[in-house]
Amino acid sequence: MTPDLECTGLTKRFGQTTAVENVSFAVPPGSFFSILGPSGCGKTTIMRMIAGFLDPSEGDIRIKGRSVLDVPPNKRPVNMVFQHLALFPMMNIADNIGYGLRRAGLAKSEIDRKTGEALERIGLPGIGSRKVDELSGGQKQRVAIARCMVLEPDVLLLDEPLGALDLKLRERMKVELKALQAAFDTTFVYITHDQSEALVMSDNIAVMNQGRFEQMGTGRDLYYRPDTAFVAGFVGDTNRWRGRVEKEQGKSIQLRTESGMILRGATHGRALHAGDHADIFVRPEAIRIAHSKDELAHFDNLISGHVTSMLFNGAASRVLVCGAEEGDEIEVNLPQSGEFAALKKGAAVHIGWAGDQGNCFAAGAT
Template identity: 65%
Template sequence: MANDLECRELVKSYGPFLAVAGVSLAVPKGSFFSILGPSGCGKTSLMRMIAGFAEPTSGEILIGGRSMHGVPPNRRPANMVFQHLALFPMMNVADNIGYGLRRRGMARAEITRRVGAVLERIGLPDAAGKRIDQLSGGQKQRVAIARCMVLEPTVLLLDEPLGALDLKLREHMKVELKQLQHQFGTTFVYITHDQSEALVMSDQVAVMNRGRFEQVGTPEDLYYRPTTPFVAGFVGDSHRWGGRVTGRSGDSLRVETETGLVLEAAAAQPLAEGDKVAVFVRPEAIEVRAAGAPAGDGPALNVFGGTLESLLFNGANSRAIIRLARGDLVAAALPQTPANARLGEGAAVELRFAAAATLAFSADREAP
């Protein structure tokens, strides 16, 4: 499959500060690609180089197979939706959407036809004459996207466009953005610090940290098969233990944590006895039972006793905070089942989680 966007060893430095440190990526035609990372990781600098607002220190950008070296932003086959949308309040919806076409000198009749067609596709066929301040937040988002899509870009760049919306609207717009991308068939490149946005909408996600990509893969790969401790800790919720490898138990590593727990864990990378490690397990991988409940059959398990210190109600899956005998506080997902309904704060419980769900990484690879 052809790539609509390629970046080859992109570097962006500001004096001694390296904002982007040799990033390469390839975004297939018609896909939804997200760049996910914390504030200051370099994702905005990368997006600005792709858009043409910043010149790379070194490296190459290709859009639609064509080098963008020396090509100004308004000549690139890419458009950008900003976090604050930048809609013109003095223009109505149709004039906002048709602004770029007028700048290109297109005939009025063709502008009217294109604007009408794109309004149909975004589900706002009767909004052409409305003022911007008459629109809801979600409708403004769609108009901002339509203003870009009417120009038929090869790549649409989205710079945290949901950041200013309230939580409920943001959840709705995640689904709607994915549907719009599928409907238009245009390649979307989306930057965000919100992991749920990236996981829900994307075909592929690049996790960025300190100017570099830690891992690029499907949302499922990043969540279930992280390749670095940063990805394991940043994507989704995880409990982390620091420790050291003390040996092997069958296919698993034996790890002694800094608090003295002995865990069985799967090695996410080659590790040897004596190595310092970071061990991660996700709350939903931890089963909480009343102390003394039958063990049952299953894979190799880590089993620890503790006290249910607090219950945080969260609908179908509440969160249980358990204090282990050695003082560790561990969070676990607690489904609303009849057995779990009998557990209350102060109850003696057991935590059980499989060795295969307990991932060990070299602690030397963790970010400082």
């Protein structure tokens, strides 16, 4: 099956600075693909090259199997939704959605039909006569997407479109955007620095760092089986320790951390040997907490300590635990049973986790 979008060896230099270096990926038809990374990693530069606003220094961009390097931005079968939606306040909703259709010279009856269908698809039928400033933030977001989708692009590019929304609306729009993508059955390419947005909405995600892709895969792949230390630290919350490998035991190692803790973790095929410096990453939800040490005796890693802080967040509440002899604070999810609801700062507790829950990488590896 021909991908809707395929980039091969994509590179962009600005003078002596390389913003994007040898990036290749393919996006299947009708899928939701996200590029996730910190500010300045090059993800917007990729988006602008796909849209035609920047020319790549090297590489090719193909849409539906055809190179578009020689196609100007206004002729490419793509459209773009920006963080600042740029709706026209002097126009009503129907005129905003139909703007591109009018520019294309369609008859009024056809514009009215397509506009009405778009309003139905975004769940806002019958509001065509309303003004932009009468809409909520989420409704404006949907109108901006409808304005793009009536032009029937092969690929819709979304440049951090939820960044200007408040937290609660942003959470709701994650679900709505995924539903809209399915309703229009169009390929979405989405860039964001917010891991939650990427994990919730995407079929596949590329994690980007310093101009290159660190890893591509499903959200589950990235979260549970990161390929690099950067991905392990960037995607999801995690505890991280650095230390020296004391023992190598098949696909696992024993690590002495800089604070003196002895931890066991999994290498998942990565080459780590006794004497190497390494990092180990453990998710807060992988760690169990108990009042009695005996309850955790079956775990490879077992630490006794005390609570240094309570992090209340409803069902996602956590505690910070400091080992009795070490200075490291360890973030631990609290079980939803309520057994630890009355836990106080300074309380003695025990924590433990399985060795295969710790992802180990050579120190400094990315």
